[in-house]
Amino acid sequence: MADAEIIPIGTRGQPGRGTGKRPSAAARGLAPKSATPRKAAPAKKPATPTPDGAPVEERPVVDDTPVIEIPSLLDTPADVPPTTSSTAPAARTEERGSSPLAGIPAGDWLSAFQHASKELFGDQWEPQLARFLAFLRRRLTGDYTVDEYGFDAEVTERFFMAALRPVAQKWFRIEVRGIDNIPAEGGALVVSNHSGTVPVDGLMTMVSIHDHTGRFLRPLGADLVFRLPLVGSVARKGGATLACSEDAERMLRGGELVGVWPEGFKGIGKPFSERYKLQRFGRGGFVAAALRTGVPIVPLSVVGAEEIYPLVGNIPSLARLLGVPYIPITPLFPLLGPLGLVPLPSKWLLEFGEPIRTDEYDAGAADDPMLVFNVTDQVRETIQQTLYSLLMQRESVFR
């Protein structure tokens, strides 16, 4: 017993505890009683992953196969030295050194990398990849600018828009009409109906406007958006800011294209039975902001968003508990679990109406509540009428 070579399990050949001279009592207890240790004898090397992620398989001692598997992703060149084992495995661990990848020449790495790049980026892969790397480095080192609202144009264009575009084009098959009504430059206020339980319509409007005009729509969001973790920071990066008169006027003066959904939660949270019936348009604050800054108001009617999550029920008590306006129940949502979160693929129509000019009113117009209400009603009526006519033109919900 005394002269048996006992190397405790899981200690990399080093007795784990104590002086380092003798294995601990626990380790001695675990070791096999026989004088000839079986397979457990070689010190277990920690499983080092090969480049393709799979851990090195443990081989029986007698096996003759190479310990390192060259990943199948690379074309195995002939000059890789065959690492057949003829000595004891413990000794080979020493020879190999710390890196399991030491056996692969750098040239192979490079050629594999080139293959992969060609697959990914095509023949012009070098400049393409260089550009992509430059982008990655900029993101990693923070070498980009955000504007005063926290809008990150680069990540919005390259990431958010790219992710939303297939949804807009393939899933909802959005058809845009009257895009010329959006001015090519200068401030303008896009006013839209709001529907769909989750504000997907806002995202789709953003991506449609960006794809057709190249301008970024800067949405104004409720303060709930900025109170929620993750949602708030993504919204700011995407160009949103708080729906308050200060921010609206500041953005419009700065020449931005601003989007508002004056129905707010009353609009997106209305039951399916009330679809395409416009709710009250807030207090007309958006009209006052447009009047003060003299920018045109572009009414936008969105058809199709009502059907993505038909809201058939609500849990008001839970909503109050969580501090949110409503907890939606759709025919699919709590029933199918996460699958119920997939929006129904309704066909969408976006129609931008004639801009309503506000620069003809005199300076004090924004402080005249009657005028503000009238303009608000005018915008609301325009959107409602357009909604009705679009619904007439639509063949069915899904086509």
Added chain:
Amino acid sequence: MGAGRTVLVTGVSRDLGRTLARALATDPGIDRVIGVDVIPPRGDLGDVTFVRADIRNPVIAKVIAKEDVDTVVHMSVIATPGSAGARGTMKELNVIGTMQLLAACQKAEGLRTLVVKSSTTAYGASSRDPAMFTEDMEPRRPARTGYAKDVVEVEQYVRGFARRRPDVRVTLLRCANVIGPRVASPLASYFRLPVIPTVLGFDPRLQFLHETDLYRVLRHAVREDRGGTFNVAGDGLLMLSQALRRAGRPNVPVPGFAFGSLGSALKSVRRADLSPELVAFLTYGRGVDTTRMRSELGFEPQYTTSSAFAEFAASLPPGARRTERVLGSLAERLPAVDDDRPAQLTLAGGTDG
């Protein structure tokens, strides 16, 4: 003494007040600079006359009258209770000190100018904030505790003083978070942590003012005599995530509900002081509009927010930046390409009006 002016600076025991007092003493338009504080300054005061007096005590009125002071620069509103002792002492220094000082100023016939260094903390930080605060906006959620409340109260007293002494030009400077290699503030010590906790899911907008610009704006206010309230901040904004990437600092997101208790743990080991107003700031961020600083005060900061932070970050131990090095070595093997950034909109800042 004639045409020369006599300036009294409070809070000279701290580096900020001391450096300002020394800088003012070298100004040719200023005859004498008197530094006041409870404890003697740590460093060299140069030509500044130091008077050991407590601004919480009516003795300060005698100093102002005897020395025939015509300009008072109030610098001793402190953000950290650490240097003064407990929170109670800090509040007493800030609020009662300001009250006494202003009471003394009201009695001083010869007084012409009062400059008070305040902070943008007065605007608070919440989810209901507008993107950029202008000088006439109120905080959306009034502060109930701590430094933020002190700042609001100090500003109230200053406004009250301005009403009672309309002949004195009162300049209230709301400075953004001051940063620089030598600055010791709650935010600076936060950035000096080895691993920086952030609030999970929030990415606040930050605005910085370089310490040099702080001295410059205070001197400018003393020299130029433009009364009013002004936001003072460097151009542009940085997101917290962006700032951490630029500094190459490791960070760990912590859920919002645990952030406060983490703050008190850090405070107990004296590494950082994450007070409630700093936690709110690190959650929602804040931006202030600096249009009036340019148009009315006529001050132009030398440092932008990002260059001020870059100088501060250079004083931190460098981070590992492993991924960046790998990417860099990879990019060197590839042909150089022109920068294809998207056409950036206007540079962020308060220049549009």
